[in-house]
């Protein structure tokens with residue numbers, strides 16, 4: 001049986017021995033990276049620099065929320081706007097694995113620059129077990145390269161520290177609760193962020209669309225759960241599909257984009273069942289998306305596939 005308190009004590013003392021100089025961590029504001037930042041900051045204090053990289057793919061209002069959270073956590077942090085760099089690198093790229101690798105590599109380059117300035121020797125990552133299991137360990141096939149595993153360039157100078165390497169998601173949440181981190185109940189969000197929720201090229205225009213649709217999905221499902229209409233799914237978001245279809249707006253023919261809603265129940269992300277969302281809630285989401293985004297989107301579909309055979313994210 002996993003004991004979060006014991007894990008924290010053992011990990012903090014191990015980290016204290018392991019890290020002799022300065023370290024850097026990129027915190028996305030998600031559970032994994034925030035737990036890793038707090039664990040390492042408990043071990044080495046100001047010798048850890050936490051950076052938040054604005055890659056241009058974060059959710060609505062996320063930049064401000066993360067700034068607030070990091071301030072409250074009292075960690076030594078810096079915010080870096082690298083969005084232009086990420087969008088430029090992804091221009092014309094449509095293959096999901098290539099997108100993931102480019103994003104992972106860009107992240108590392110940004111870290112390396114900050115690490116050099118801070119004179120850090122270590123790079124801390126919030127990698128957890130499903131990340132490396134699914135990235136292929138020589139025995140299993142690579143299903144997808146999770147950005148904090150697949151993107152590591154071979155010539156990287158920093159020594160990598162992964163304090164939660166063997167933990168599963170539910171265990172990370174237990175640790176977060178024990179550390180009194182507010183994000184402990186937040187739904188998981190992938191490292192490559194909204195870039196992998198735009199199927200095909202992740203350009204600014206399409207990312208803005210999926211950002212809006214994700215905000216509507218989150219808003220409506222959280223409201224429905226608060227009203228007791230349903231239990232909040234384990235993970236829930238929108239995906240922009242590279243598929244246009246014919247619709248009608250007033251008396252006119254429309255040719256618009258398609259948004260897929262994805263909501264799943266899971267324990268650790270390794271397997272998942274699609275959520276049986278009440279029709280009235282799906283209805284509300286569909287109406288809001290097609291009304292509030294009517295210039296671009298005229299069709300909304302619901303993904304009714306389990307994992308396996310599908311994965312949770314579409315890319």
Ligand code: XMP
Nearest residue numbers: 145146147188189190191192269311312313
């Ligand atoms: P999949 O799509 O592989 O996702 O079924 C399983 C869980 O992992 C999240 N995910 C990621 N998390 N880096 C992460 O830290 C990544 O590159 C990544 N890709 C997927 C996904 O949102 C789901 O919760």
